[in-house]
Amino acid sequence: MATPDSRLSRGLRLARWLAKTPWPIFALDILRSNILGAVFVFGFLRFALPVNQSVQLQGISVLNLMVFVVYLLVSTIGGAFVGLRMVLPVLRWHRRSAPNDPDISRRALTLPGRMAMLQAVLWLIGGAIFVLINIDAPRGTPVVIAMTVFLGATTTCALSYMQTERVLRPITVAALAQEPQGTAGLSVTSRILLSWVLGTATPILGILMVVFSQNLGLVDEDADTAIDPVLLLSLVALAAGLLGTVRAAKSIGDPIRDLFQAQRKVRDGDFRASVKIYDSSELGLLQAGFNDMVHDLAERQRMRDMFGRYVGQDVARQALEHGTHLGGEIREVGVLFVDLVGSTRLAVTEEPAAVVDLLNDFFKVVVDLVDLHGGFVNKFQGDAALAIFGAPLPHPDAAGAALAAAREMRFQLRDVLGGTGFGIGVSAGQVVAGHIGAKARFEYTVIGDPVNEAARITEIAKSEPSSLLAAGRAVEASTEAEQALWSLGEAIELRGRGQLTQLARPLDVD
16 A cells, blocks of 8 residues: 555656646646636626626625635646546657557547536536525526526636647647547637637627526616626627637638748748648648648658669659650760779779779769760769760750860869879760660660760770870761861771771870
8 A cells, every 4th residue: 555655755756747748837728717717707797797786795695605715626626636637648648759659649639628628517517506506596696697607618618728729739749640630629610610709709698698687687677787788798899809800810820821931941942841730620730731741742852862863863854754664766975985994903902992982083073074064974884984965865066065074074083083094985976865674673874886986995095195085976076166176096996896986086185
């Protein structure tokens, strides 16, 4: 059996733990809602009824005062106990970083409504008690008390729902993450009606109560005595109606404004944009759906970026916009092939990390210059790279672009590679460009004699002073300005081709 000390220590630990949760603010908001409801009841009985029927402090009976104090204490303690029992599992779930528990997440979404129901029950019991102890009071006092308590209960429940929902927003966010289709909360339409009930319907019902009470003889039947109460309640209706309308407008306008601002960020390419989830209404579900959509867009963008890095941005864009199919088409292209000299020896004599760094520096120069001249690196082959100009996107001077890129590349590669040699070969002509392979695995590539010719020329270029050679047909296919930078030379038969290839060398050999 637990000792009093152990129960006290557990209670203190629980109190310290609760102090770090939303419970203190949650409890204060519930208490504030009940106080406002009580103020409304007293204000109605004191100021909204005709003067000779209104409740005077000095006129409250000892019995009513004692019952009020006792019930206030009992309902406060009992309501706090029941409310804590309702909220505690959800608070523990949230403090544990909201593990996957559909039952608790659904309970979290229903908390505002359940707390409003608890307040309604407490007010109903209190109203019934006061009606019973005043059953013998004259001139319809029990009926007036019952109607007034009803208005106070309506005010309290509406405020309780609004306040608790606001305080529990962080928990609502966690719950909606697991129950994205949870609709336990009030809809947007219901929230607008709730604001109408709080700001308009309740004061107007008070006015109607005064009028009907006079007509039924429950209060003084002199019409003049109702002027001040009706005027007062009309002013309350105007003020409360304005506040309720503003609150309803903000509850709809704020999340829509946040969505609009986040949408603009996403449109500008910021896929980290997200919105806070306000509640579990349609707007809350829309906010949660927007966050999920942006997350998916960010993931797709990441995949698209990775796809572009592997196959080239132009190929990726073509595939995403027009789809992919096996086969190819005839294209006029410029082909640039570049290969390192002695990479096998480097792999033996150098540390692997140093070889990787060298290759990365080498390929960076190749990729940057090929991109600069409108081509794309079709593939990396160990320590070699194949670049295409004119496919998949057409190029107005594919051969000239390949030649210009090769001329600039040889100077930058000498600066980057130091003593490591290389060879660059350029050719041009017709190739078949398209997706080659099987449906389950294919790649975009080019097939044709210019590719083979550029690869063979590269082997010869490794022994050239300029480390660069081009096929004569590539120079002849370029612009006059580019042709002026090359010198046509001898014709040789390249390995495996069976025909002569005229070679061309850059004039600016150093």
